[in-house]
Amino acid sequence: MARIGVFICQCGKNIESTVDTKKVADEMAELPGVVYSCNYRFMCSAPGQEDVKKAIKKHKLDGVVVAACSPHMHEKTFRRACEAAGVNPYKCEMANIREQCSWVHHDTTKKAGTAKSIDITRMTIERLKKNKPLKKISIPVNKRALVIGGGIAGIQAALDIAEGGREVILVEREPSIGGNMARLSETFPTMDCSQCILTPKMVEAELHDNIKLYTWSEVEKVDGYIGNFTVQIRKKARYVDEELCTGCGDCLVKCPFKAPSEFEMGLATRKVIYTPFPQAVPNIPVIDAARCPKIQKGKCGICEKVCGPGAIDYEQTDQIVTEEVGAIVVATGYQVMPTARFGEYGAGKIKDVITGLHFERLASSAGPTGGEIRRPSDDKVPDSVVFIQCSGSRDEAKGVAYCSKICCMYTAKHTMLYKHKVPDGQAYVFYMDIRAGGKRYEEFTRRAIEKEGAMYLRGRVSRVYERDGKVIVQGADTLSGDQIEIEAEMVVLASAVVSRTGADQLAQKLGISYDRYKFFNEYHPKLKPVETVTGGIFLAGTCMGPMDIPDAVSMGSAVAGKVLGLFSAEEMAREPITASVNTMICNACWDCVVACPYTAIEKEEVRNKKGEIVRVNAKVNDGLCQGCGVCVAACRSKAIDLAGYTDEQVYAAISVF
Amino acid sequence: MEKAVKETDEKLAEEKQPGAAAWEPKIMAFVCNWCTYAGADLAGTSRMEYRPNVRIVKLPCTGRIDPLFIIKAFENGADGVLVSGCHPGDCHYTAGNYHARRRWIGFKSLMEFVGLDMRRLHFSWVSASEAIKWVDLINSITDDIKKLGPFMEYRGLK
Amino acid sequence: MKLTYYPGCTLNTVAKQFDASAKKSALELGFEMDELSEWNCCGASFPLTPDNIMGLSAPTKVLAQARKAGDTVMTLCSVCYNVLKRTNKVIRDDTDRRDVVCGFIEEDYDGSIDVLHFLEVLRDRVGFEKVKEAVKRPLEGLKAGAYYGCMLLRPFEDMGIDNCEDPTIFEDLLKALGCEPVGFPNKIECCGSHLALGKDNEEIVTKLSGNVMQSAAGSGAELIVTSCPLCQYNLDGAQEKLEASMPGYRPVPIVYFTQILGLSLGQSETELGLDTSRWDARPLLKEKGI
Incomplete structure (x- = not known):
């Protein structure tokens, strides 16, 4: 027979004013298995907790029910007290007679409150009788981190983790790290050159002893759980031996074939063997296999002939490498909505309608025009440029509902860059609102308007079309109420920041959630902004939504703090609320495998001594199981149960309802 | 039409158990x-007030709820049962409530088929911030079931 | 294939050539247009003001009538298409308004018909490839301006026939007929027809239609193709004014797309009513050797 102690809290007057706690305690004393029952003014106070401990010793209690506030409030407190007195913490339960009883039933005759408290406490006692002692699960932690994405957020996270003394695997899909920030000309509001502040960080990441770089690589498969992930990385064939290549660049010079440059967003060409930009890290070229005549048809082979160290290898194939890590940082960044999406702005058919990211390349001194603003169609320096803000943003009918956050600022920057480079030129900006929240941001946009001569027009553009080599922009100025037609020579769309193509597939590989725009979801928008719901997987930068460089860098550092925290102990402890399979009953229907949201259930093969499979059954991985219990209800043969919420416990509570 | 049904129900409840108003x-x-x-x-914590007729069984997720729990509750004297969890898309465990909803749809049609008055069985989404919704839900379910009278049909099964 | 066809008022009066050329072309492309035995005016654009429930009764009556004949109804006029399609959506989705309207016209109709435009039928049921194969007289060298106007495409979420900002259905058809389609900037701008009945609006209508014609002429269109009798009327009117006010402006013929279609399928110019246009297309065709 159980030996249960019941403690009814008065919570000062909070419970006592509508519940007769003495009567509840007396009634509970009569129940079988209850050997001690009392009421007290403040159970959670130090003397209250002491009373619990004393009663445990004196009455040799093996279980405790505290009828007081919500378990969300003090379950931990009382479980700790019980543990200190030698009772397994999971043999302590709370009956919620405050939030869900005394506070919501204002009957001062105490009739309703007392009756309900008796029911609630009795149900909890019966449930407790079926509780099993449980032990916290400890998981070993592999103290290496994987960072997916080598943009500024990923680089920052990798550097900070590496500086904290832990190994980092940095995986980048492109041939070089740097991300979108490497494309930018100058950065708002300080106007310092993007490459000048980014390149040193890229080099630092390459040279850091604790960072292992995989460029031109993608995450193929992720298994495991917090502290113990196994990651397969596809190293795409580079056709250049990374060990032998010295980065001399002779192959790039001699290669006779050209293709549009991805890095320059089609504004320039690159060779078929190429590095995306001169400061690439690592400075090792890649052969564009689809366009290389040697690889396709066996004709050419010039790069191999000119390569001094003999690094060219046309036979190279994709390699799968496996890395074991304890934490994963996702920093896969963003892309911009392409001009083809905007039917009213020429549907991508007008050459001189470009996105803001294209303009960055035109303004960059390392860009295709050497930093001169020349329009793509005929290289002419445009005498007027119209900037259209909120292209695709803040209008669900035309694109996305959200604000892309960075466009107001970079458009102001673009008008200034244009003005500095083309002093006689006129910049026009169509805007909805100017959102310049941030340190020195408002001052920056005011400068563009007041000092740098940009003409800001509040209103939307209805149509953009070509006429006689000009780009005609028709729009409304809602402040004057006029219809406007501007004969511009170039149009720059502040095109919406959108998630990366394939973001959803990566999320599925990782088991993290994403929103309707395929931006990854943080665990909690305010209090857990860099965590995901999957333990051990973190987010940094624009893969979770539009943000500017300072925000992305802050997130990168924040994530590093989280990862280093996780790595600070040899093992991590977690709540033992996990499912387990009774293998004797499991009939291997795999309904649970399908139902589990965490891929925590595996198919286990049981073999005899000869190594023959004698049975297959489901098996729950404790490290992955989050304790939701979906599998328990899904199991037809009742082979799965959830510790802490077993069928037995639930039925016991219902039986005294 | 609806009103007439309600009135008949009240009359029936009165016939079943004289003095049902006090029940x-x-x-x-x-x-x-x-x-x-x-x-x-x-x-x-907001000190709202609602009818004291509900007894809560806490589970990690609505996905954990076995339909048998509901039948057992009726067997053990429940006059009505409510299942409630996170709104679709808000599940703490990402998708548990979708499982619950799917299971619910099948279970509901079974219960309708076996002749349970569906005013006794409710499914709802109440988020952590929807205290008012919870209060309204409990009040309206309690009032409805009060009119229906005690539910005796399943108690004999025990 | 037999399709229930709703002509609408203009196609029986001022745009008879539109109706006749469509019917004949349809037969040659393998389907029959089965005109509703009884029909009334769609109500033009008036039914779609949000507070005018009773205005929905005329188009709903047409839809209910057509539903008795089958599960689709096809139109030629852009305005009829717009009104029927949008009314159908209201009747389907808004049960309150459905009850009022259907109660009034004493029809039991639930919005379950599919409203189609002749262009949609050509594209989705016949296929432009098939149309191309059927062409007997390719209209080579003819620079035809594709004018959509507004009613065919907007509002996009209701109409959905093509991308409302960058449509191509007309150009695709014209290409199939061997023409050189000219997409001009104002091809989806309104001609002003919704204002044409107001007596003080003449200036605005002239300006809107004039913009369309100037934009088309500027892009090199030698002929304008439309699917809307109201556009046709307005653009003709605008050209008269442009001719008078703008020295050097050369009016161009404005024809229905079914006339061009019929022409390429080998029908004669008089059959097609090309002689009835305000600006005669025949000299142009002769010049092109068609």
Whole structure:
């Protein structure tokens, strides 16, 4: 027979004013298995907790029910007290007679409150009788981190983790790290050159002893759980031996074939063997296999002939490498909505309608025009440029509902860059609102308007079309109420920041959630902004939504703090609320495998001594199981149960309802 | 039409058990820990008031709820049962409530088929911030079931 | 294939050539247009003001009538298409308004018909490839301006026939007929027809239609193709004014797309009513050797 102690809290007057706690305690004393029952003014106070401990010793209690506030409030407190007195913490339960009883039933005759408290406490006692002692699960932690994405957020996270003394695997899909920030000309509001502040960080990441770089690589498969992930990385064939290549660049010079440059967003060409930009890290070229005549048809082979160290290898194939890590940082960044999406702005058919990211390349001194603003169609320096803000943003009918956050600022920057480079030129900006929240941001946009001569027009553009080599922009100025037609020579769309193509597939590989725009979801928008719901997987930068460089860098550092925290102990402890399979009953229907949201259930093969499979059954991985219990209800043969919420416990509570 | 049904129901309840007005129904609520349980707590911390007829069984997620729990509750004296969890898309465990909803749809049609008055069985989404929704839900279910009278049909099964 | 066809008022009066050329072309492309035995005016654009429930009764009556004949109804006029399609959506989705309207016209109709435009039928049921194969007289060298106007495409979420900002259905058809389609900037701008009945609006209508014609002429269109009798009327009117006010402006013929279609399928110019246009297309065709 159980030996249960019941403690009814008065919570000062909070419970006592509508519940007769003495009567509840007396009634509970009569129940079988209850050997001690009392009421007290403040159970959670130090003397209250002491009373619990004393009663445990004196009455040799093996279980405790505290009828007081919500378990969300003090379950931990009382479980700790019980543990200190030698009772397994999971043999302590709370009956919620405050939030869900005394506070919501204002009957001062105490009739309703007392009756309900008796029911609630009795149900909890019966449930407790079926509780099993449980032990916290400890998981070993592999103290290496994987960072997916080598943009500024990923680089920052990798550097900070590496500086904290832990190994980092940095995986980048492109041939070089740097991300979108490497494309930018100058950065708002300080106007310092993007490459000048980014390149040193890229080099630092390459040279850091604790960072292992995989460029031109993608995450193929992720298994495991917090502290113990196994990651397969596809190293795409580079056709250049990374060990032998010295980065001399002779192959790039001699290669006779050209293709549009991805890095320059089609504004320039690159060779078929190429590095995306001169400061690439690592400075090792890649052969564009689809366009290389040697690889396709066996004709050419010039790069191999000119390569001094003999690094060219046309036979190279994709390699799968496996890395074991304890934490994963996702920093896969963003892309911009392409001009083809905007039917009213020429549907991508007008050459001189470009996105803001294209303009960055035109303004960059390392860009295709050497930093001169020349329009793509005929290289002419445009005498007027119209900037259209909120292209695709803040209008669900035309694109996305959200604000892309960075466009107001970079458009102001673009008008200034244009003005500095083309002093006689006129910049026009169509805007909805100017959102310049941030340190020195408002001052920056005011400068563009007041000092740098940009003409800001509040209103939307209805149509953009070509006429006689000009780009005609028709729009409304809602402040004057006029219809406007501007004969511009170039149009720059502040095109919406959108998630990366394939973001959803990566999320599925990782088991993290994403929103309707395929931006990854943080665990909690305010209090857990860099965590995901999957333990051990973190987010940094624009893969979770539009943000500017300072925000992305802050997130990168924040994530590093989280990862280093996780790595600070040899093992991590977690709540033992996990499912387990009774293998004797499991009939291997795999309904649970399908139902589990965490891929925590595996198919286990049981073999005899000869190594023959004698049975297959489901098996729950404790490290992955989050304790939701979906599998328990899904199991037809009742082979799965959830510790802490077993069928037995639930039925016991219902039986005294 | 609806009013007429209600009136007949009240009359029936009165016939079944004289003095039914004094009788109080018991309602069992199976709720998830993260949304509805927290929502019910919020009703308390906001000092709202609602009918004292509900008894809550807390589970980690509505996905954990076995339809058998509901039948057992009726067997053990529940006059009505409520299942409530996080709104679709808000599940703490990402998708548990979708499982619950799917299971619910099948279970509901079974219960309709076997002749359960569906005013006794409710499914709802109540988030951690929807204390008012919780209060309204409990009040309206309690009032409805009060009119229906005690539910005796399943008690003999025990 | 037999399709229930709703002509609408203009196609029986001022745009008879539109109706006749469509019917004949349809037969040659393998389907029959089965005109509703009884029909009334769609109500033009008036039914779609949000507070005018009773205005929905005329188009709903047409839809209910057509539903008795089958599960689709096809139109030629852009305005009829717009009104029927949008009314159908209201009747389907808004049960309150459905009850009022259907109660009034004493029809039991639930919005379950599919409203199609002749262009949609050509594209989705016949296929432009098939149309191309059927062409007997390719209209080579003819620079035809594709004018959509507004009613065919907007509002996009209701109409959905093509991308409302960058449509191509007309150009695709014209290409199939061997023409050189000219997409001009104002091809989806309104001609002003919704204002044409107001007596003080003449200036605005002239300006809107004039913009369309100037934009088309500027892009090199030698002929304008439309699917809307109201556009046709307005653009003709605008050209008269442009001719008078703008020295050097050369009016161009404005024809229905079914006339061009019929022409390429080998029908004669008089059959097609090309002689009835305000600006005669025949000299142009002769010049092109068609």
